[in-house]
Amino acid sequence: MAKVQEFFNEQKDQSEVKAKIVSKYFDAWCNVMLGNRRQYGRINKLAYIDLFAGPGRYDDGSKSTPIMVLENAIKNKELSELLVAMFNDKDEDNIKSLRNAIDELEGFSKLKNKPIILCSEIDKDAEEMFVSANMCPTFSFVDPFGYKDLSAKFITAIIKDWGCDCVFFFNYGRINAGISNPMVAKHMDALFGSKRAERMRDFVREKSSGEREVYILEELAGALKELGARYVLPFRFKKQDGSRTSHALVFVTKNIRGYEIMKDIMARESSTLDQGVPSFTYSPADAATPLLFSLARPLEALGDDLVRKFAGRTLTMKEVYDSHHVDTPYLPKNYKSALVELEAAGRIQADPPAKSRKAGTFADKTLVTFPKLAS
Structure with a gap:
């Protein structure tokens, strides 16, 4: 529980960047979906799902992603009538705090559909539900490490239908440590697939930290693409000293337009550019010392x-x-x-x-x- 709480207490710069990326894409995604609805008239509901919703506001008072998403919906009359939001967190205190933050939102009554708020742990039953469900256009934000038995299959299940995209939180630090740890082998097999995970264990044993990082993210993308995700785009977050990646946001979609929109958003949130090419990384150390950034040209x-x-x-x-x-x-x-x-x-x-x-x-x-x- 302490590690989960650390994630929500850290807001300041890194968590603010995460929330901005997710909320900016949600806003752009809604614009595309609403434009499609006006042209073709076939959309009568849009959904936002957050399976790692957190407390609504961070300790410093700043807004978390669920609040930013609902504020966007409140400002847009068309969206306020279509949006169905589902927020889940397995921590009861986070859920209580989230409910209070939502109830305090100015204009909350403008939402036709009140948010569905759940306190549960996502498991194989939930995965099978998403596999079999016929989903309306849905943008999802999920945490694949924090939930029992969550797999690449789960991620691809929630983007299988038209208009469905996903961003998930990938705790690179824990995955890097877990690849060679027999205590969590079952989880690694679920996330990457058993054959791929076994191959990864052999590869990473004698590799440097930099080589391991690139390799693990490539294998994650490969596992998702094998299951039907056409486009995978990671955005990395480095530790405060810039020494190595701690975690990443990974965007998954079947649509090239969504990929291009998110690529532009992540590029703008990158802490550094090299010859105008974005790093797709947020690094407090790089941002503070831009002259020391890559000279790879x-x-x-x-x-x-x-x-x-x-x-x-x-x-x-x-x-x-x-x-x-x-x-x-x-x-x-x-x-x-x-x-x-x-x-x-x-x-x-x-x-x-x-x-x-x-x-x-x-x-x-x-x-x-x-x-x-x-x-």
Whole structure:
């Protein structure tokens, strides 16, 4: 219980970033869903599910995600009539505090559907319920480590239906320690799949902490994609001294538009940029000392990869971006910058050429010809 309470007491910078990412995506997701409803008229309910809801407000008085989500709904008349919110936490004190915080919300009566508030532990029965349920468009925020037997199957079950996306809290520090711990082998098998987890145990034994971190997040993404998640996007949080990752928010969706929206949100919350490329990491140490941040020069790496991948082809800038950006940290502006540099170096040809465009620009429709690689 102490560790759970630490999570909610830490608000200040890191938890504030988490809440902002989730609430900003909820707001953008609602706008997309409501726009779809106005155009096609087939949506009569939207849902928000938070299975690790917490106390409503942190010790410093700042708002947690459930309060921010409900405030968004109260401000939007259309959303206030459609939203069904479900908040769960296994801690009775958190639930009591959450109820009080919700009751004190200004304009709470504008919500047509009062939030469903539960105090329970999510287990295999709940997983099977989500597997079999036909869900309305739903955005979910869950904690996969804090609940008994929660698995990758659970995460993919809650995004299986149209309009369903999920963000979950991934406690990297505990997972890293748990991979090789036989006491929690069953949990690791549930999260990653038994064959994958066994392979991971063999791999991590002799790897450095940095190698383990990248590997574990890649394997998590692989496990989710095998079960039907098309797009997986992690945002890492480092310890106060910047030494290593403590946990991550992981976004999972089947929709490329949702992926692009969340990618933009996470990019803006990144504590550092390298050549305009976001780190998709919040690190208090990096934010305090930006001159010490990575000198990896990622735009050069992007340019080199584009030249290899698209050798001998002619595409628009937008086609290059669409074909390449998934599972990378790069944004549209990064592709444009990389292509401008490649053109200046004579490594590609563009139509219209640089002399016919405004300096430093590269429009979505600009054609790019990549030369064939020398054999």
